[in-house]
Amino acid sequence: MELVKTSFPAGLLHPRLAPMRLYTLSKRHFVLVFVVFFICFGLTVFIGIAGPNAIESTVQPSKSDGSKVRWTFNSSSPSLSTYNQQLWLTCIIQLRAVEGAEMKIDVPMTVQIWGVVEDASVSYVNNQIYKPIRKSICKEKCAEIIVAHLGYLNYTQYHVMVVFHNKNSSIKNVDFKN
Structure with a gap:
């Protein structure tokens, strides 16, 4: 196993550790995230309107x-x-x-x-x-x-x-x- 010298305080890093990469969404995944969000939001609004009253009065x-x-x-x-x-x-x-x-x-x-x-x-x-x-x-x-x-x-x-x-x-x- 080969160790690499770096300027990090620990001094040594394992060679199999890759630096963190930022992942981007493809167009399909981006649209899917928004569609799921709006479906959940719409369902919440529907339950709020069609559900029982929060305030009961007579x-x-x-x-x-x-x-x-x-x-x-x-x-x-x-x-x-x-x-x-x-x-x-x-x-x-x-x-x-x-x-x-x-x-x-x-x-x-x-x-x-x-x-x-x-x-x-x-x-x-x-x-x-x-x-x-x-x-x-x-x-x-x-x-x-x-x-x-x-x-x-x-x-x-x-x-x-x-x-x-x-x-x-x-x-x-x-x-x-x-």
Whole structure:
């Protein structure tokens, strides 16, 4: 075996080692690479469009007591898995007829959230009742209001009860979206 002296730090190289060559694609291989790429890209887009929705939402109306002073909303989330990352509850308030005037309203509410475990036992989330006051700008319909947002889901299902305290009786209807 013959060793060749070089200027590399190792000092010696084996004669069967060839220097690295850069390979180029022929026209046929070049076209084939692009065709395979676009087929994979098109398949990914098709699965994204035809596949299941990433965001699941339902719209539910609320119920009012006879005086139109309290609006109550009770809801249960669908069964959640590890793929569900967040839970949002929003609402859109419709006001009684106001002649094109834009108004700002304060919306006092009480929000109670219970988490349901696999054995069907129920417990408060964070052991508290939330009493936020949201502000909204309204004409006939108000801007969407975020009622509750759970960023990390510890339970497989949630029960939510929201009570609006309509002091000025201007609310005509409340639709919830979760």
